[in-house]
Amino acid sequence: MRWVRVAGRGLLVLAVVVSGYVSAGAPATSGSGRGPLTLATAGDLTGYLGPLLAGWNRTHPDEKVTLAELPDSADESRAQMETDLREDGAGRFDVLNIDVDWTSQFAAAGWIRALPPSRFALNSFLRPVVDTATYAGRLYAVPYVTNAGLLFYRKDILAKEGLRPPRTWTELERDARDVAPKYGLEGYAGQLLTYEGLTVNVAEAVYSAGGTLLSEGGSAAAADSAATREGLGFLVEGVREGWIPEAALTYKEQESKQAFEDGQVLFMRNWPYAYAAADSAGSSVAGEVGAVQLPGPDGPGTSVLGGSNLAVAAHSEHPESAERLIAYLTSEPVQRQVLTRGSLPPVRASLYRDAALVRRFPYLPKLRTAVLSARPRLKSPRYDQASLVVQAIAHDALTGRETTASAARRLARELAAVAGS
Template sequence: MRWTHAAGRGLLVLAVVLAGCVSSGARADGGGGRGPLTLATAGDLTGYLGPLLAGWNRAHPAERVTLVELPDSADETHAQMTTDLRGGDRGRFDVLNIDVNWTSEFAAAGWIRPLPPTRFPLKTFLPPVVDTATYEGRLYAVPYVTNAGLLLYRRDVLDKEGVPPPRTWADLEHDARTIAPKYGLDGYAGQFLPYEGLTVNAAEAVYSAGGSILGDEGTRVTVNSDAAREGIGFLARGVREGWIPKAALTYKEEESKQAFQDGHLLFLRNWPYAYAVASAKGSKVAGKIGAVTLPGPHGPGTSVLGGSNLAVNTHARHPDSAARLIAYLTSEAVQRQVLTRGALPPVRAALYQDPDLIRRFPYLPTLRTAVLTAAPRPKSPRYDQVSLVVQAVVHDALTGRQTPAAAVRRLARELDAVASR
């Protein structure tokens, strides 16, 4: 997709207006300073971010932003960011586009600076996303994009069968076992490779069954419950019985999206970008898919709240410019472009009720519901360790190395060791 002249002019006007508005406000905590910046982010899969930053750079030649793209894997991006931040001094990155669940870790480590809430229009955001940017009651980042898992399905196949999309796990399991084989399809997949995506899928299963993993900012382990055994058991049973294909144990977001887009799956749990890409021209399933909120044991399930926040390195060269850039990227006009160019869910609440956007992105009302009812991943200053434990233990359950009950007991023990360090 290319910029239209009108969109380019609109962003240029917006940038000039923001320059005046932000310069009159208080500076970010820790001092001022304007000048060039670097913005570090995970790989930009849709290529939307470069043009957004070009709009800023045209209007702010003395505060040019250099985009640094890290790997698109969350784990690899986390590793590179933390290596740089642990190095002390300034490091390479001024502004960091971080996974929502890294905010607590980065804040507790002193790597990112607190931000004044009055400088950003937080009341215009979807309410759940603001909590992801706080730690111990202080704002350490600004929500940039949000996300919630959706269940994508082959609408054409379910229409032929005369059945609605699944509302419960029993519906999903039945259709994946009985309908998918009739059409030469695998039943259901998510992201089950042992990486951050598996932590998300496991948390959604536990949350949907009414359970939790950690409480009290990561100091209390709550996972040893019937709900956790039910949620992990649901996924493990799917692999054991075959309606979750064994190939799904190797899937991350892109691999699972590609399997669905190539017409191999009846159901897929993924982020909304997968719906947008699978609906695009050239996709084998374009015009044949739908999206609903995730099912649970007895009705609607619970998605994990995804997305990313923009944070300022404690040692940023120009913190005032960094805050101005964040204000620009979270403005309503730019947030609209985040959706229309990047297929990423914006944090501005008003955009979810825009009739033009709903016509273009028919899943928006469903996504809004999913975001408003989503739950965050467990907050912990040691989140990287928490996630590694969840990945390893749940993968052993999915591959049959441990029963779900044994896996939950082990999960509780190993998370307790992390929490008590």
């Protein structure tokens, strides 16, 4: 996952008493598995994570946490984590805030510790998020933030046209092609630059069409199918026909969010964090932002399950403190602050039914539904290689270098090589 800037930076320092949480006892020592920690995460540009850790540090003086901010780019932060984890005991990171799709890879490599499920309130989490933290039947991380893609739209423009938000690809294509130009707008923006976001956008299109790219566990390819051709074709045809602007081929999350905030596009696929910024003062579309589930061929589609998990580095000298910190960060009071201060979707199921939170974040019920029906990106111990394959081939299809049918066959062939390598 990638941390991104949103409105409303949280400056409140929290001193939280966590229900059921054991406070610090005897002075920490490395022999007891307790002591100071370093938490590694992609750049915390929201400004909310530091105050959360300050709350921990004030009540746990012998187990203070130092925040190690890595680059904003998911690919770059993963590379730095991998370098640290390969240090054979010399690494400096204790707790890792990792993309949900890295869990299998890190666990298979022996870089992170198996964790005791009984220590964490897993039965209080949204059901699908727990699966992202497991590998080979064991818990190797704890869900911290979840995510599912949503379709953002201009409420004012659809109201003028007497239209409801699109539920199908046909409706989305029609409105993006016919309605958007009437108001001087582009039709639809996703994240189609050749990076991790392209893997997400392609996987969501294929999943929405009823297909998949890799078999369960990542042991075989399943990409050469009618569903892959339909899903990838939806994006390819959008670019070719112009209702997906060519500029979208250069967009990551921030660029597409900015285009929507600036009133340049009618529809946008993005993560829920984009709602707070788009609907706040300074945005040209404030007060006119709606969000629904992603559309599919015949009705609501399927999102990729995003977010991040907290894992303990295998070489950490203070695994007891690391587990205690994870329990703190995934407690209900802190998860509430993850949402209200960081605009990031929490993993605690109860927060999605909290009336006060729903009033403040009206997309929460739709997001809950999207998360419950979402699917992992590519659950594979060779995730990074598989993702690069998807990005390269999808880019060739989107830019007209390869037909959709040829791209589907190539995906199957090259993903099979990754799965068997």
